[in-house]
Amino acid sequence: MAQSVLNVNWEKDLSKARQVFDHWCGGQLERVEKAKAVHGKEVAEADVQLQKLEEEEAQIASKIESIEQDRQKENASVAELRQALSQLEITLKDMPTSIKEKEEQIKVLEAEYQKKSKALEDHARIREAHIQEVEKSIEHYGSRLGLCFSRAQNCLRFMFTLIDSANPDREFSFNLRVDAATNSYELLQCEPALEKSANLLEQLNEDNNLSRFVCLMRKEFKNTYN
Numbered sequence: 001m002a003q004s005v006l007n008v009n010w011e012k013d014l015s016k017a018r019q020v021f022d023h024w025c026g027g028q029l030e031r032v033e034k035a036k037a038v039h040g041k042e043v044a045e046a047d048v049q050l051q052k053l054e055e056e057e058a059q060i061a062s063k064i065e066s067i068e069q070d071r072q073k074e075n076a077s078v079a080e081l082r083q084a085l086s087q088l089e090i091t092l093k094d095m096p097t098s099i100k101e102k103e104e105q106i107k108v109l110e111a112e113y114q115k116k117s118k119a120l121e122d123h124a125r126i127r128e129a130h131i132q133e134v135e136k137s138i139e140h141y142g143s144r145l146g147l148c149f150s151r152a153q154n155c156l157r158f159m160f161t162l163i164d165s166a167n168p169d170r171e172f173s174f175n176l177r178v179d180a181a182t183n184s185y186e187l188l189q190c191e192p193a194l195e196k197s198a199n200l201l202e203q204l205n206e207d208n209n210l211s212r213f214v215c216l217m218r219k220e221f222k223n224t225y226n
Contacts, residue, residue, distance in 0.1 A: 039099075042099050043099065046099055046102045046103070046106070049106055050102070050106070054089075056113055081116055084112065084116065085116070088109060088112060091105065091109070145160065145162065145218065146160050146161035146162030146163070146168070147159070147160050147214075147218070148160075154177045154178060155175055155176070155177050155188065156175065156176045156177065157173065157174075157175050157176075158173060158174055158175075158176070158214055158217070159171055159172070159173040160172040160173065160218055160221060163218070163221050163222050163225060163226060164225055164226055165226055170225075171191075172191070172192065172218075172221045172225070173189070173190075173191050174187060174188075174189060174190040174191070174197070174217060175187070175188040175189040175190075176188065184205045185201060185204050185205055186201075187201050192221075192225065194217070194220050194221065194224060195224070196220050197217070197220070200213060200216050200217060200220065201213075203216075
């Protein structure tokens with residue numbers, strides 16, 4: 001009889017212990033699931049930030065290709081920017097899975113992005129300043145020289161009259177663009193053709209003096225066709 005009572009009590013104690021243990025395990029599992037959910041959310045947010053950076057870097061690469069450079073020093077600068085962008089893309093692909101390390105990488109990339117954005121803006125301001133300088137000269141002297149100027153995207157078009165004394169209204173023109181790959185000027189069209197246009201273009205790519213090039217082209221038209 002005493003043994004039966006002990007067995008009953010032991011089973012009750014064991015049942016209570018099992019319930020306590022099961023309750024403890026359930027609590028632990030719940031905390032683990034919550035921790036996993038928080039971690040998953042942080043990883044997802046970090047991935048979204050990385051995707052935005054990748055899109056921004058792609059935009060930078062597109063802008064770099066459209067910038068018109070006019071000095072040898074800018075050539076080196078653009079090459080360095082492209083190399084840096086390639087390195088950033090490699091870094092993005094190889095970024096660690098650790099949230100903390102991702103956050104550190106994001107800070108570095110944001111700083112690089114700001115630096116490169118400023119460089120792009122500086123290049124664009126230099127290019128625009130040179131073109132505006134030519135435009136101002138044309139506004140001042142254009143009517144006396146019979147010179148008209150227009151631009152569309154990367155193309156600059158210059159047209160002269162008052163060249164041929166026998167036919168003052170005859171038009172002489174040429175189109176210029178800046179090749180983003182080589183960062184040099186290209187003569188797309190010259191009507192009518194000039195024998196020395198290649199030499200003048202080579203000199204333009206050496207000194208980047210667009211105003212001087214326009215004057216020399218007009219002089220060459222006049223010497224050849226007047």
